[in-house]
Amino acid sequence: xxxxxxxxxxxxxxxxxxxxxxxxxxxxxxxxxxxxxxxxxxxxxxxxxxxxxxxxxxxxxxxxxxxxxxxxxxxxxxxxxxxxxxxxxxxxxxxxxxxxxxxxxxxxxxxxxxxxxxxxxxxxxxxxxxxxxxxxxxxxxxxxxxxxxxxxxxxxxxxxxxxxxx
Numbered sequence: 001x002x003x004x005x006x007x008x009x010x011x012x013x014x015x016x017x018x019x020x021x022x023x024x025x026x027x028x029x030x031x032x033x034x035x036x037x038x039x040x041x042x043x044x045x046x047x048x049x050x051x052x053x054x055x056x057x058x059x060x061x062x063x064x065x066x067x068x069x070x071x072x073x074x075x076x077x078x079x080x081x082x083x084x085x086x087x088x089x090x091x092x093x094x095x096x097x098x099x100x101x102x103x104x105x106x107x108x109x110x111x112x113x114x115x116x117x118x119x120x121x122x123x124x125x126x127x128x129x130x131x132x133x134x135x136x137x138x139x140x141x142x143x144x145x146x147x148x149x150x151x152x153x154x155x156x157x158x159x160x161x162x163x164x165x166x
Contacts, residue, residue, distance in 0.1 A: 010041070011039045011040065011041050012039070012040055012041075012042070012065045013038070013039050013040075014026065014030075014037060014038050014039075014040055014048055014063065014065075015036060015037040016036060016037070016050055016061070017036065018050075020052075021052035021053060021054050022053060022054045022055070023052075023053045023054075024050065024051070024052055024053075025050075025051045025053075026048050026049065026050050026051075027048060027049045027051075028040075028042075028046050028047070028048050028049075030048065033050075040065065042065050042067050043067060044067050045064065045065065045066045045067050045068075046064070046065050046067070047062055047064045047065075048062065048063055048064075048065065049061070049062045050062075050063075066132070068097075068131070068132070068133050069097065070097070070131070070133050070134050070135070070136050071095060071096065071097040071098035071099075071129035071131050071133075072095065072096045072097060072129075072136060073093060073094070073095050073129050073136050073137070073138040074095070074096065075092070075093060075094045075138075076091070076092075076093045076127045076138040076140050077091070077092050077093075077140055078090070078091055078092075078117075078125070078140045078141070078142045079092065081140075081141070081142060081143060082142070082144075082145075083119065083142060083143070083144050084144070084146065084147045085119070085121065085144045085145060086118050086119075086120050086144075087118065088116050088117070088118050089116070089117055089118075089119070089142045090114050090115070090116055090117075091103065091107065091114060091115050091116075091117055091125055091140065091142075092113060092114040093113055093114070093127055093138075094113065095127075095129045097129075097131055098129035098130060098131055098136075099131045099132070100130045100131075101127065101128070101129055101130075102127075102128045102130075103115065103125055103126065103127050104125070104126050104128070105123065105125065107125070117142060119142050119144040120144060121144055121145075122141065122142065122143045122144050123141070123142055123144065124139050124140070124141045125139065125140055125141075125142065126138070126139045127139070127140075
């Protein structure tokens, strides 16, 4: 049997090529069919069996339509969201239903639910969560820049008696 991925509540077309049959039927509530295709909308993974019959007997073939959904990204954050250039920020995420995760620009190996980045310029990171039904993305920006420079800070005079203004 073949496996066909299908997003929940989306249609799939069952197609066949049969010769020498007087009747064709498909199980799973489809019933008698004619022609070479029929559209189905399974709400759960379903195995469809096509039975072709003539006066000699019948033969069958099966195909499974797998119902499922895209992965979900419930959060994708950067802490802190602003850093001095080259300093670390932690990207964290919560994802369900994904078989693979990628982050672009590439941050190295992705294991667990976080990764440390050290952007030298303001960078937008895109998390892609994928499975056999497709992919979902989310983005977060880490602002990177320069800290202010203090070129001078002094007290004149540097020594005073208690209570005396400088």
